[in-house]
Amino acid sequence: MDFAAQVIDIQKHFDLGSVVVKALRGVSIDFPHGDFVAIMGSSGSGKSTLLNLLGALDRPTHGEYVIGGRPVSSISDDDLSAIRNEMIGFIFQSYNLIPQYTVVENIEVPLHYRTGYPTISAKDTKHIEELASMVGLADRLDHRPFQLSGGQQQRVAIARALVNDPQIILADEPTGNLDSATEAEIMDILLKLNAEGRTIIMVTHEPEVAKLAKRQIYMKDGLVAGEGVFPGREAEAPVEAAK
Numbered sequence: 001m002d003f004a005a006q007v008i009d010i011q012k013h014f015d016l017g018s019v020v021v022k023a024l025r026g027v028s029i030d031f032p033h034g035d036f037v038a039i040m041g042s043s044g045s046g047k048s049t050l051l052n053l054l055g056a057l058d059r060p061t062h063g064e065y066v067i068g069g070r071p072v073s074s075i076s077d078d079d080l081s082a083i084r085n086e087m088i089g090f091i092f093q094s095y096n097l098i099p100q101y102t103v104v105e106n107i108e109v110p111l112h113y114r115t116g117y118p119t120i121s122a123k124d125t126k127h128i129e130e131l132a133s134m135v136g137l138a139d140r141l142d143h144r145p146f147q148l149s150g151g152q153q154q155r156v157a158i159a160r161a162l163v164n165d166p167q168i169i170l171a172d173e174p175t176g177n178l179d180s181a182t183e184a185e186i187m188d189i190l191l192k193l194n195a196e197g198r199t200i201i202m203v204t205h206e207p208e209v210a211k212l213a214k215r216q217i218y219m220k221d222g223l224v225a226g227e228g229v230f231p232g233r234e235a236e237a238p239v240e241a242a243k
């Protein structure tokens, strides 16, 4: 089967000198194309460490990470960056927007990470405006983050995550700073992106948010402790998860 991403017996150790922290102790997960996974688990269970590895922001100590069919654990940093920029979009709890930049300028940031990317073309500008419109910010293009609500800032972050048209979206507590009405709006956008075929992997502490995903993976002490399919979404869940 062709997966959007796979982690195979991944371990991640942090060597602190006097002690080695084993943040991940042998994690294997398949993410079929079009999956929507919520990763849950108590504080310190390894969720962020796993998300960093999935985002190719860090490398495993042992094990393999395969993204778009390509094993990447041992490739060069440049190749890893290129794959990250092409294949993955990131959404963070704290939005991570650049305060001095407008909505349009924030959305275009990942375009500049493309190797040898010279300037923003008219086609790019149109694409950015379409993305801003898709997330409901067509009338806010020249606003800066401080002029936007938290939900609007997260919409900018979602548009930014989409600008390179990635297959996989990684979201770290995407609604963690939002009230419940705004949380529902952001989740609606993520569900729409998933319905269009994008694979979404989301860390969350909130069961109400996690239940919107097709399946939930529970981490404990650096291992996958369990997996569930939320009742009512069995038909949409990947076959492996429904077993």
Ligand SMILES: Nc1ncnc2c1ncn2[C@@H]1O[C@H](COP(=O)(O)OP(=O)(O)OP(=O)(O)O)[C@@H](O)[C@H]1O
Binding pocket: 014, 016, 021, 022, 023, 041, 042, 043, 044, 045, 046, 047, 048, 049, 050
């Ligand atoms: N850079 C690092 N150096 C040393 N230890 C680390 C590092 N990053 C994470 N850890 C440790 O690895 C373990 C897993 O951390 P991680 O941040 O992945 O947990 P988490 O499940 O995301 O927790 P939370 O829900 O609190 O964000 C913890 O014991 C943490 O202290």
